[in-house]
Amino acid sequence: MRRWNGWGEETTQMEMPAHGAAFLRERLGEGHTLPDASLDSALARVPASRLAPHPLYSIEPRDRLMHARGQSLPDWLALREGVLGQYPDAVALPESVEQIRQLLALADSADLCLIPYGGGTSVAGHINPPASLRPVLTVSLAHMGRLLDLDEQSLIATFGPGASGPQVESQLRAKGYTLGHFPQSWELSTLGGWVASRSSGQQSLRYGRIEQLFAGGTLETFAGPLEIPTFPASAAGPDLREVVLGSEGRFGIISEVKVRVSALPEDERFYGVFLPDWPRALQAIRQLVQARVPLSMLRLSNAMETQTQLALAGHPNQIAWLERYLALRGAGEGKCLLTFGVTGNRRQNALSLRQARQHLKAFGGVFTGTLLGKKWQQNRFRFPYLRENLWQAGYVVDTLETATDWCHVDGLLHAIEASLRDCLAAEGERVHVFTHLSHVYGEGSSIYTSYVFRPAADYPATLERWKALKQAASRTIVENHGTISHQHGVGKDHAPYLPREKGELAMAALHSLSRHFDPAGRLNPGTLLED
Amino acid sequence: MRRWNGWGEETTQMEMPAHGAAFLRERLGEGHTLPDASLDSALARVPASRLAPHPLYSIEPRDRLMHARGQSLPDWLALREGVLGQYPDAVALPESVEQIRQLLALADSADLCLIPYGGGTSVAGHINPPASLRPVLTVSLAHMGRLLDLDEQSLIATFGPGASGPQVESQLRAKGYTLGHFPQSWELSTLGGWVASRSSGQQSLRYGRIEQLFAGGTLETFAGPLEIPTFPASAAGPDLREVVLGSEGRFGIISEVKVRVSALPEDERFYGVFLPDWPRALQAIRQLVQARVPLSMLRLSNAMETQTQLALAGHPNQIAWLERYLALRGAGEGKCLLTFGVTGNRRQNALSLRQARQHLKAFGGVFTGTLLGKKWQQNRFRFPYLRENLWQAGYVVDTLETATDWCHVDGLLHAIEASLRDCLAAEGERVHVFTHLSHVYGEGSSIYTSYVFRPAADYPATLERWKALKQAASRTIVENHGTISHQHGVGKDHAPYLPREKGELAMAALHSLSRHFDPAGRLNPGTLLED
Structure with missing residues (x-):
C-alpha cells in the first residue's frame, strides 16, 4: 500500500546505518522527532465537501485527503501533522477523453476550479488546492495509463497521460522498447x-529531457x-x-501523450571514478x-556529498579500505565521486568508456569499475525513501535544484550552499549541505543540492525553518544566473x-x-x- | 557584386554541361527563355516613397528595389521581369539596439509597418512588403553582424542578428570554434x-537545428x-x-542572438555510398x-535525383565508367546515392564509419570512398546558383520541402512528386521532379523535392504555372501528415x-x-x- 503521509510503498524501507546517524549527529547535533498524526485523525480533519455527489467524482474524505498534497517538504510536514489546510472538494478519475471533456463542461456549469493530477509527486506545490471561493475538483489521470x-x-x-514510470516502461519493454525517461520520482510520477x-x-x-x-x-x-x-521537426512558426x-495544468488537461521511444539497448553499464578535488572534477566533466563522448548519464558529487554518501552507505570497514586505496592513488580528502554510464551497442560503449577513462585520468581520476555504478543503479529511485528514515532519526531532508x-x-553552487548553511545560524542551528551535478550539457549543468536540518519544537516552527531556507536558496538562484527549476517545475x-x-x-x-x-x-x- | 535579380555573387557561376541540357531537353522538351529586364528599367518602375527623408533610413529607389523581394520563384520571376508590385517605402540599416528602438518608436509615431530583414534569402515571401495603406519601412540588420x-x-x-553565415564562421573560427549551422543559403542568410x-x-x-x-x-x-x-535547460514553465x-518578424525585431558553439572538430569526412534501390535505401537510413551511429550529415537522393545529379555533373565518360562499376556491384538502374559525413575526433569517426559501412553493406550499399563526398562539400552552397544556369538554358527550377x-x-514523397509531375498535364507540359532526404531524425525525415519545368509564353503565365505546382504540392503535404515547412519557414x-x-x-x-x-x-x- 502506498504511504498516505510519505513517499512510496509502505513495504519499501531504506536502512539508515548507525554510522550514518553518528555522522549527522556530529554535524547537526542530536536529532529529535515530532509526533506523527494517525490516518484517522487526519481524516477527521477533512471538512465537508462543497460539492454534491456526482457519478463523475468522489467526495469521500479519504480520496480528498490522498489528493490534497504532493511531496514537497511543506506537504510532508502537513501530512505528518495531519493538518492540511486545503482539500479538494472532490476527486475525479476519468477513464476517457470524453470524461475529461465532461469534467471541463461540469466545471464551467458549476463554477469549479480544476486541478489536473498525475502521480502526486510534485515537490513544488503544483497540485495543492488553493483557498478558493470556487469548489475545487482534482482530476487524477491515474485510470488513463495505457x-x-x-x-x-x-x-x-x-499513451494515456496517467501512465506511471513503471507502466510506461513495462508496456514498452514487452515490445522491445524503452522511453528512457527515469526521473528520481519514476516509480510514482x-x-x-x-x-x-x-x-x-x-x-x-x-x-534527452x-x-x-x-x-x-x-x-x-x-x-x-x-x-x-x-513531426520530426518543423519550421512552421512557433512551436x-x-x-x-x-x-503545469494552467492551460488545459493533457489527455494523450505521444513520445519518441528507443529500441532497448544492447548493452548498458555504469562506472565509478573518484576525482581528487572539486576544481579538477568540474573541469573534467565540462x-x-x-x-x-556519447555517455548516457553522468553524476558528479561534490566532496561533501561524496563523504555523506560513503557515511550513509554503511559498511564502515569496507569504506575505510576504499578510502585508503583512493588516497594512495591520489584521491584523498576532498575527493569527488563521479558516476557515469554508457548505453548502446557494445563496440560504441567500449570506445566511449575508453575515451572517458583516458580523459578522466588526465585529471587524476581513479577508476573503480562497475561496483559503485551498480550501487547507483540499485538505488537510483530510492533517495526519496530516505526522508522517512532521516525523519525517524530526528532530521529533516529536502532538496532543491x-x-x-x-x-x-x-x-x-557555492552561493546556494552558503545561503543554506548559514541560514539558521541566528537560531544556533547548523544545516548539512551537499550537492551533485547530474544533468550536464555543453552549455552548463544542473545543480542539485540536498540539505539536512533538525526539526524545530513543533510543526509550524519547522515549516518556518524550511521557508527561511527555501527563500534564501531561491533568491540566490535567481540572482545568480540560475533558473528557478531545472527539473521540478x-x-x-x-x-x-x-x-x-x-x-x-x-x-x-503567459498570462495572455x-x-x-x-x-x-x-x-x-x-x-x-x-x- | 551581389546579383540584383538572382542568387549570390555575380562572379560565381555554375556550369551547365551540354550533357545536362540534353538530359532536360529529353525530359521536358526544348527550353525557352523570357527576356530579362535591365536594372535601369526595374529602377524606373520604383514609385515615389510615401516617406519623407530621415537620418534613420534611405528612400533611394535602388535600396528599396534591393529589399523588395526574397529568393522564392515568384520573387525571381518578378525580378527578372523587373515588375515587383510592392516596394518598401524606405530601408533602415540600424547599427545598434538603440537605433532599433528608435525605429520602433518612429513606426508608432508615424504609423508605419516594419519588416525585419536579414539576408533577403527567404523562399516563402517573408520579407515582401504587403499592399498596405501604411508606409512600409524595411529594417535590414546587415550592419549588426559582429x-x-x-x-x-x-x-x-x-552576435548581432545580422551576421551572415560566413561572418558567423569566420569570427568563430579565428578563435577555434564553429557554430556548425550550414543551411544551403549560408553564404547570404x-x-x-x-x-x-x-x-x-x-x-x-x-x-542540431x-x-x-x-x-x-x-x-x-x-x-x-x-x-x-x-540556461542549459529549464523546467520553469513554457519556453x-x-x-x-x-x-518571422511578427512579434519583434531580434536584436541580439546567443548561440551554442562547438570547438572545431579534429577530423571531418564525407563519403558516398550507392544503394541498389529506393526501398532498401530508405530502410537502411532509417x-x-x-x-x-554518430554521423554528422546524411543525404539520400532518390533514383531520379541520383540520375539527374550524375547527368548534370558533366564528365559523361567518367560517369559511364562509374555506372558500369556500380552495376557490377549490384547498384544498377534505380540506384540511390547516399552521402554521409562523420565529424569529431579521429577514433570516434573511425568507429562511426565502420559501423555505418557495415550497416549499409547489409542493404547492398556500394561504398565509393570520399570522392563524391568531396564533390558534395565543394558544391554544398552552390545549388541556388543553378537556377541562373537553368534559366539561361530555358528552364525554371524550384524546390519545396x-x-x-x-x-x-x-x-x-511519392504523393508530392506525383502532384507536381502531373500538375501541368492539361497544358501538355511535363515537370521533371526529384527528391532527397537530407535531415533525418529517429522519428522521421525531411523531404526535399526539386522540380524543373519550362516557362510559359510570358512572365504572368509562368507565375500561374508555379502557383498551380505550389498549391498542388502544399495541399498534398498538409493533407498527408507533412509539416508545411521543415526548414524554409x-x-x-x-x-x-x-x-x-x-x-x-x-x-x-499565435494571434493573441x-x-x-x-x-x-x-x-x-x-x-x-x-x-
Whole structure:
C-alpha cells in the first residue's frame, strides 16, 4: 500500500546505518522527532465537501485527503501533522477523453476550479488546492495509463497521460522498447506530469529531457482541444509543443501523450571514478561533455556529498579500505565521486568508456569499475525513501535544484550552499549541505543540492525553518544566473521567483495564453503564474 | 557584386554541361527563355516613397528595389521581369539596439509597418512588403553582424542578428570554434533570420537545428524588450525561446542572438555510398539513424535525383565508367546515392564509419570512398546558383520541402512528386521532379523535392504555372501528415496552409501573442499569420 503521509510503498524501507546517524549527529547535533498524526485523525480533519455527489467524482474524505498534497517538504510536514489546510472538494478519475471533456463542461456549469493530477509527486506545490471561493475538483489521470498505439517505424508510442514510470516502461519493454525517461520520482510520477512540468530523467544525456521525448498529443482546454501533431521537426512558426511543456495544468488537461521511444539497448553499464578535488572534477566533466563522448548519464558529487554518501552507505570497514586505496592513488580528502554510464551497442560503449577513462585520468581520476555504478543503479529511485528514515532519526531532508551556464556553475553552487548553511545560524542551528551535478550539457549543468536540518519544537516552527531556507536558496538562484527549476517545475513554491527569471513581458505573454485557453481562470490557479 | 535579380555573387557561376541540357531537353522538351529586364528599367518602375527623408533610413529607389523581394520563384520571376508590385517605402540599416528602438518608436509615431530583414534569402515571401495603406519601412540588420562576446567555458557566442553565415564562421573560427549551422543559403542568410524562421543546417545531425543552437537573446517588441536568458535547460514553465524561434518578424525585431558553439572538430569526412534501390535505401537510413551511429550529415537522393545529379555533373565518360562499376556491384538502374559525413575526433569517426559501412553493406550499399563526398562539400552552397544556369538554358527550377514521421515518408514523397509531375498535364507540359532526404531524425525525415519545368509564353503565365505546382504540392503535404515547412519557414506563401497544420485554437493563440507584442499590428503583416 502506498504511504498516505510519505513517499512510496509502505513495504519499501531504506536502512539508515548507525554510522550514518553518528555522522549527522556530529554535524547537526542530536536529532529529535515530532509526533506523527494517525490516518484517522487526519481524516477527521477533512471538512465537508462543497460539492454534491456526482457519478463523475468522489467526495469521500479519504480520496480528498490522498489528493490534497504532493511531496514537497511543506506537504510532508502537513501530512505528518495531519493538518492540511486545503482539500479538494472532490476527486475525479476519468477513464476517457470524453470524461475529461465532461469534467471541463461540469466545471464551467458549476463554477469549479480544476486541478489536473498525475502521480502526486510534485515537490513544488503544483497540485495543492488553493483557498478558493470556487469548489475545487482534482482530476487524477491515474485510470488513463495505457499504451494506446506503437508506431515501430517512427518509434512513437501513444499513451494515456496517467501512465506511471513503471507502466510506461513495462508496456514498452514487452515490445522491445524503452522511453528512457527515469526521473528520481519514476516509480510514482506520470508521463502527463513529466510533460506538464518539464521533467528530466537520469539518463537525459542519451535520451534527452521530456522536451525531446514529447512528440505531440492533446491538451483539453476550455477553448477546445489543442492537438499537437507529430513531426520530426518543423519550421512552421512557433512551436506549441513548447507551450504545453511546462504548462503545469494552467492551460488545459493533457489527455494523450505521444513520445519518441528507443529500441532497448544492447548493452548498458555504469562506472565509478573518484576525482581528487572539486576544481579538477568540474573541469573534467565540462570538457568531457563538450567533447561529445556519447555517455548516457553522468553524476558528479561534490566532496561533501561524496563523504555523506560513503557515511550513509554503511559498511564502515569496507569504506575505510576504499578510502585508503583512493588516497594512495591520489584521491584523498576532498575527493569527488563521479558516476557515469554508457548505453548502446557494445563496440560504441567500449570506445566511449575508453575515451572517458583516458580523459578522466588526465585529471587524476581513479577508476573503480562497475561496483559503485551498480550501487547507483540499485538505488537510483530510492533517495526519496530516505526522508522517512532521516525523519525517524530526528532530521529533516529536502532538496532543491537549478541549472546554469558553465561559467556560473561553481559560483552559483557555492552561493546556494552558503545561503543554506548559514541560514539558521541566528537560531544556533547548523544545516548539512551537499550537492551533485547530474544533468550536464555543453552549455552548463544542473545543480542539485540536498540539505539536512533538525526539526524545530513543533510543526509550524519547522515549516518556518524550511521557508527561511527555501527563500534564501531561491533568491540566490535567481540572482545568480540560475533558473528557478531545472527539473521540478514551478508549482506554487517557485512561482514568486518566476518573474525575475522570465521578465514582466514574458509573464504577461503567459498570462495572455492562460486567458486564451482558460478564460474563466478555472485551471490550477496559483500554480506557475501567481494571480 | 551581389546579383540584383538572382542568387549570390555575380562572379560565381555554375556550369551547365551540354550533357545536362540534353538530359532536360529529353525530359521536358526544348527550353525557352523570357527576356530579362535591365536594372535601369526595374529602377524606373520604383514609385515615389510615401516617406519623407530621415537620418534613420534611405528612400533611394535602388535600396528599396534591393529589399523588395526574397529568393522564392515568384520573387525571381518578378525580378527578372523587373515588375515587383510592392516596394518598401524606405530601408533602415540600424547599427545598434538603440537605433532599433528608435525605429520602433518612429513606426508608432508615424504609423508605419516594419519588416525585419536579414539576408533577403527567404523562399516563402517573408520579407515582401504587403499592399498596405501604411508606409512600409524595411529594417535590414546587415550592419549588426559582429561577434559581441564569446564565453569559452559555456561555449556561448553573442552576435548581432545580422551576421551572415560566413561572418558567423569566420569570427568563430579565428578563435577555434564553429557554430556548425550550414543551411544551403549560408553564404547570404543571417543568424537572426535563421532564428526567426527555424532554419536547419546540412549538419544538423551533429550540431542540431537552430532551435538547439539558439540559447537566448533579445527581441525588441512594441511592448518592450523580451530578454531570453540563457540556461542549459529549464523546467520553469513554457519556453519563450520557442516563441521567438519561428516568429518571422511578427512579434519583434531580434536584436541580439546567443548561440551554442562547438570547438572545431579534429577530423571531418564525407563519403558516398550507392544503394541498389529506393526501398532498401530508405530502410537502411532509417535504421542507421535510429541506431544512433554518430554521423554528422546524411543525404539520400532518390533514383531520379541520383540520375539527374550524375547527368548534370558533366564528365559523361567518367560517369559511364562509374555506372558500369556500380552495376557490377549490384547498384544498377534505380540506384540511390547516399552521402554521409562523420565529424569529431579521429577514433570516434573511425568507429562511426565502420559501423555505418557495415550497416549499409547489409542493404547492398556500394561504398565509393570520399570522392563524391568531396564533390558534395565543394558544391554544398552552390545549388541556388543553378537556377541562373537553368534559366539561361530555358528552364525554371524550384524546390519545396517538408518533414514527416517515418511511417509517412515514402507515401508523402511519392504523393508530392506525383502532384507536381502531373500538375501541368492539361497544358501538355511535363515537370521533371526529384527528391532527397537530407535531415533525418529517429522519428522521421525531411523531404526535399526539386522540380524543373519550362516557362510559359510570358512572365504572368509562368507565375500561374508555379502557383498551380505550389498549391498542388502544399495541399498534398498538409493533407498527408507533412509539416508545411521543415526548414524554409512559413512566410506568406505557406501561411494559407498553416491553420490546417496547427489547428484553429493554436492559430488563435499565435494571434493573441502577436497582439500582445505588437498591439497595432505593425510588424510584418501577412507573414506567418494571415490577417
